[in-house]
Amino acid sequence: MDGSLTFGRIFGIPLKLHISWFLILLLISGSLAMAYFPDQFPEWSPMSYWIVGLVTAILFFGSVLIHELGHSIIALRDGVPVQSITLFIFGGVAQIGREPDTAESEFRIAIAGPITSLALAAIFLIFGRVLGTIPEVSGSALYLGQINLILAVFNMLPGFPLDGGRVLRAILWKFGGNFRKATHWATSTGQAVAFLFIGLGVWLMFSGNFINGLWFAFIGWFLSNAAQHSYRQVLMRDMLAGVTARQLMVQQCQVVSPKIRLDELVDRHVLGDGQRCFFVAENEHMQGLLTLSKIKSVDRDNWRSVTTEEVMVPLDEVLSISPDEDAWNLLRLMDENDINQVPVMENDQLMGIITRDRLLHYIRTRSELGY
Numbered sequence: 001m002d003g004s005l006t007f008g009r010i011f012g013i014p015l016k017l018h019i020s021w022f023l024i025l026l027l028i029s030g031s032l033a034m035a036y037f038p039d040q041f042p043e044w045s046p047m048s049y050w051i052v053g054l055v056t057a058i059l060f061f062g063s064v065l066i067h068e069l070g071h072s073i074i075a076l077r078d079g080v081p082v083q084s085i086t087l088f089i090f091g092g093v094a095q096i097g098r099e100p101d102t103a104e105s106e107f108r109i110a111i112a113g114p115i116t117s118l119a120l121a122a123i124f125l126i127f128g129r130v131l132g133t134i135p136e137v138s139g140s141a142l143y144l145g146q147i148n149l150i151l152a153v154f155n156m157l158p159g160f161p162l163d164g165g166r167v168l169r170a171i172l173w174k175f176g177g178n179f180r181k182a183t184h185w186a187t188s189t190g191q192a193v194a195f196l197f198i199g200l201g202v203w204l205m206f207s208g209n210f211i212n213g214l215w216f217a218f219i220g221w222f223l224s225n226a227a228q229h230s231y232r233q234v235l236m237r238d239m240l241a242g243v244t245a246r247q248l249m250v251q252q253c254q255v256v257s258p259k260i261r262l263d264e265l266v267d268r269h270v271l272g273d274g275q276r277c278f279f280v281a282e283n284e285h286m287q288g289l290l291t292l293s294k295i296k297s298v299d300r301d302n303w304r305s306v307t308t309e310e311v312m313v314p315l316d317e318v319l320s321i322s323p324d325e326d327a328w329n330l331l332r333l334m335d336e337n338d339i340n341q342v343p344v345m346e347n348d349q350l351m352g353i354i355t356r357d358r359l360l361h362y363i364r365t366r367s368e369l370g371y
């Protein structure tokens with residue numbers, strides 16, 4: 001997630017705050033200080049409402065973080081990497097590096113979060129009862145107990161990508177044996193849950209509860225997007241499984257001299273031969289890579305005076321991959337580095353190039369064939 005700052009690290013996992021989190025912290029502490037606590041405890045001082053409100057809101061997000069850590073610890077134990085945990089406007093998310101290898105592992109990782117929230121609910125509720133004599137502490141603890149209970153129940157709704165949806169997918173995967181079909185069903189129920197939230201939100205908005213309604217609709221919209229996105233990811237991963245760079249690479253990149261001027265290159269090779277990428281080499285010695293986007297980054301008036309070696313990406317800066325690289329990793333590599341092509345190299349020898357277009361074309365063709 002862009003726009004996040006890292007504030008710590010647990011078990012080597014970076015903990016991040018997204019910029020939208022500060023807004024929700026403000027909203028929650030404000031509504032606790034101005035509505036919830038004044039309703040429950042009319043005798044407190046105005047200062048107490050704000051202090052308890054802010055502390056409670058922070059402990060609420062602490063609970064969300066521990067929920068995500070619950071998932072993460074089990075993931076790490078099962079050998080699934082966890083890239084980060086981010087708190088944002090709709091709660092928290094643990095960025096799990098890849099899908100679990102087995103249905104059992106998926107089940108364990110998914111259920112760990114809600115179980116953690118249930119345990120937190122029990123701790124806060126007991127704590128709130130024991131410390132009933134200090135209303136500021138027990139009031140906060142009882143609220144946190146309830147909210148953790150709600151968190152556990154909400155997350156167990158059976159729609160992917162909620163935890164309950166992952167549990168559902170693990171069960172369907174285990175008993176149906178097909179990961180893609182299981183994901184299809186779990187994301188379909190995810191869409192249904194999302195639409196229920198949107199419907200409930202609209203109904204609340206029209207029955208006088210505008211803010212809560214808007215909130216429910218927003219959560220529904222977020223869930224719907226997340227369900228679609230997850231399904232697309234899984235489909236792509238499934239189609240690229242077992243495919244290597246060697247199978248998809250193309251050798252259509254033309255080799256050009258480092259001294260050729262850009263206007264000449266465009267006239268002769270780009271417009272003339274329809275080439276979109278070039279290897280810059282002299283006497284079979286590779287020097288760099290040049291793409292259409294690099295050419296476009298130079299002002300057209302300067303094409304006459306600029307040579308390819310001045311705009312090419314030098315070989316030592318080019319991210320290259322081996323021909324046996326997995327195509328799914330390759331797509332992720334392109335996304336992470338925001339690049340559209342990667343040269344394929346073996347023992348310092350250029351084998352070809354893989355473009356994003358080629359990868360997407362492959363996925364499209366397979367999905368058209370239903371294969």
Ligand SMILES: [Zn+2]
Pocket residue numbers: 067068071113114155163
């Ligand atoms: Zn969870």
